[in-house]
Amino acid sequence: MNSRHTAPSCAIAIACTLLAGCSGMDAAKPSATAALMARAALMPTAAVNPNSTMGTVAFTALGHGVRVAGEVRGLPPGTEHGFHIHEKGDCGNNGDAAGGHFNPAGGVHGKFTTATSHAGDLQSLVADASGVARFSIEVHAISLAEGTPNNVVGRALVVHRDRDDFATQPTGNAGPRVACAVIQRG
Numbered sequence: 455m456n457s458r459h460t461a462p463s464c465a466i467a468i469a470c471t472l473l474a475g476c477s478g479m480d481a482a483k484p485s486a487t488a489a490l491m492a493r494a495a496l497m498p499t500a501a502v503n504p505n506s507t508m509g510t511v512a513f514t515a516l517g518h519g520v521r522v523a524g525e526v527r528g529l530p531p532g533t534e535h536g537f538h539i540h541e542k543g544d545c546g547n548n549g550d551a552a553g554g555h556f557n558p559a560g561g562v563h564g565k566f567t568t569a570t571s572h573a574g575d576l577q578s579l580v581a582d583a584s585g586v587a588r589f590s591i592e593v594h595a596i597s598l599a600e601g602t603p604n605n606v607v608g609r610a611l612v613v614h615r616d617r618d619d620f621a622t623q624p625t626g627n628a629g630p631r632v633a634c635a636v637i638q639r640g
């Protein structure tokens with residue numbers, strides 16, 4: 455018996471989902487959504503001087519949510535930085551033109567993976583001794599699909615100078631925007 459054909463009829467749908475997303479279901483829908491990708495090339499703003507904060511970030515659609523992976527360099531060694539998707543795809547005015555955190559569900563600013571937080575609240579960046587922060591996270595509250603309310607393509611990815619306190623509303627009090635990029639499909 456071929457498991458590809460038996461998997462979609464999984465009697466207990468929840469158990470099916472928990473078992474790493476039913477490979478049979480993925481096989482039945484060849485990469486139509488899995489192929490969605492986007493990227494962001496973070497460039498330094500003039501909000502602080504000097505500033506060599508730069509980075510490359512890849513967004514890959516998953517069965518549920520998006521993998522956000524990449525690296526940001528040029529940070530002060532050993533520091534933590536607020537890292538968010540902001541509402542508007544405009545890095546003008548030293549990133550301030552990007553507006554507030556992307557928040558289509560009307561959430562409250564908080565830590566990444568908190569159910570009530572903004573969709574744009576990502577895991578904070580932590581720079582290593584060389585000033586490089588590397589990350590790969592699954593963000594369930596965002597999408598890359600056109601026409602969905604939580605689509606982040608065309609919005610801005612922002613690195614802040616300071617650490618996010620995850621408490622101050624609605625910003626996290628993370629200070630000036632030291633790097634910004636518009637998230638672009640591709």
Ligand SMILES: [Cu+2]
Nearest residue numbers: 536537538612
């Ligand atoms: Cu931000």
